[in-house]
Amino acid sequence: MQENNISYVRTSFADPQKPPAGQSGPVYWLRTNLFATPADALFTFLGLAFVAYFVPQIISWALINAVWTGPDRTACLTAAQGGMQPDGWSGACWAFVEAKFGQFIFGRYPLEERWRPILVGIMLVALLVPLMMPRVPRKGLNALLLFIVFPVVSFYLLVGGAFGLQHVRTDSWGGLLVTLVLSFVAMSVSLPLGIILALGRRSNMPIIKLISVIFIETVRGVPLVTVLFMASIMLPLFLPAGTNFDKFLRALIGVSLFASAYMAEVIRGGLQAIPKGQFEGADSLGLTYWQKMILIILPQAIKLVIPGIVNSFIGLFKDTSLVYIIAMFDLLGVVRQNFSDANWATPQTPTSGLVFAGIIFWLFCFGMSRYSIFMEERLNTGHKR
Template identity: 75%
Template sequence: MANPDLSFVRAEMAGVQPPPRSERGLGSWLRTNLFATPVDAALSALAILFLAWFLPPAINWLFVNAVWTGPDRTVCSTVAQGGIQPDGWSGACWAFVNAKFQQFLYGRYPFGERWRVDLTAVLFVALLVPLLIPRVPHKRLNALLFFVAFPVVAFFLLVGGSFNLSFVETPLWGGLLVTLVLSFVGIAVSLPLGILLALGRRSNLPVIRLLSIIFIETIRGVPLVTVLFMASVMLPLFLPPGVTFDKLLRALIGVALFETAYLAEVIRGGLQAIPKGQFEGADSLGLSYWQKMRLIILPQALKLVIPGIVNSFISLFKDTSLVYIIGMFDLLGIVRQNFSDATWASPQTPATGLIFAGFVFWIFCFSMSRYSIFMENRLDTGHKR
């Protein structure tokens, strides 16, 4: 039999070919994402028209005609190029934010002691950043320093009263300092308590399960304002005479307990999503209950509910503004309080201050959201599409 002709058989793998020209570049992206169907094209056109109508005056008000420096409200009624606008809306009054910036950060914290807040912030960032970067080693030591040692150091730095540091009472705290303190303590306390409550609600012990259900459903059935009001106003009425708690401490307890109930339900959803075979496999290995949860079940459950957990953290960060109800001034509260300053009372001041506060909240919330997406992608061990 003659040797077959194998000239048509490829002797090596074909190299990577570039996609067709129609599938590359800006035109392809626009067709795929904005003009894929007639409905998409119509909606995209409406969005472009809206942006064309909205952005030029917004940019003009925010930046072009804005006033950046000045001693009082009179500068905010003058256009950057000169002249007075009849309606008083010449542009954003960033001079107000510039003049009050220190107060927005520290509240009424004593000026000569603000280095303690700055040092606390530096320690916070120095411990948090390595903890968030997966490749940085010694995660256990880092977590121990961040969640155990740092709160103690921060307490003595911010409150004072020892180590030759003057005492600073919490009513003087305010601005971004209060927002971050409430958020950090709320997140650090609510996550482990939420895990325990979620496990308690799924427990086989009737008493533990009933107590967990009562706590979760009671807290979830009332708004945070009610919890803060009870912690700040009603709780002292039930304490023995002469016994009292700091108002900030009461707010911290109320925020942490409120967030714990919501996180417990988020984590319980993750536990219910774990296949029964994972529990049975852990039992077949002879693992104890806590070994099973710590090594097998909880790592999978927490990975599944990362979006829900981060969403709860973002909600907590924004809800800290409700402490304004009980006479505490977080970032938004201190901004609103300064609207009544006669030196800066002008039509531009409230809008500019609220835009500044909203931008600060957006930076923190957007950062948490992007890190959540990063961790989801990194921990994703499922099938790739």
């Protein structure tokens, strides 16, 4: 038998070597990512041409030629129109946004009471940010404060009428305040309710399954505008005489139920993606139905459908602007309402207001999107060793 030869076995790692010439650096990156094929090069040049043509015009309109302050509409009118700007001027009228900023954020909420929604916003950030940071401890206590204590405190702060606070009717709310309240409540309600509906749709109990299917398919079969109209206009007609409740609460319920139906289908997709062996393994351990779902199945299903959940949240955040049809003014509604102010009626006012609203919506939606990507990467343990 031939003896093993170990004379070539290393006892230490080899020193790292530099990458081959032409396999690193900015030129290699450009060649690999932007000019790898003729089609890539063509699209790269088209993209650069698009940027070169439009970006300078956008910068000129939004920054260089923009009007940042002014007493009234004359600040954003040309001399021929009776204003302060030279003839041929074209730029953003941020003076309109600056003058109406308080209304864009709070609506007609009383000026002397605006410290209350500001305090609610500070509390929301103080509780939400630690909950979103994985390394911060005491997640259970944080979630309890955010989803149980915070809504109660926020209700008394925003509505008032107790503890010496002035009562503020919800029809005085508006702007970003309405957008955030509607979004936060609807997201907080739609996720757990959607999970229950998804489990009900997959249930072996015929009555539970039938109720879940009817609710999901009925709500998904009509637009949100119809749901809001029914909740605001038609629902009071079916209530006993003299019975009425706040229109804002009706909108909250309508939006939450609408979002929960879509969320149920997202969760159901995650449940169907779980291998059958996971269910059988949980049954073999003698777990009850709810123990199996809470401890084994749902954590895996929710992890799989994080993109779908966040996509639903983003769509819900933008759909809050539809409450405009029932005479409630969210951020976009307040911006549009102020277009009719004769003191600020200029050709540049609508564009500037809509761009401002678009930037706010984009910031929130982009933030949710980036955080979902972070959570996907953190929870993506399926192929790690």
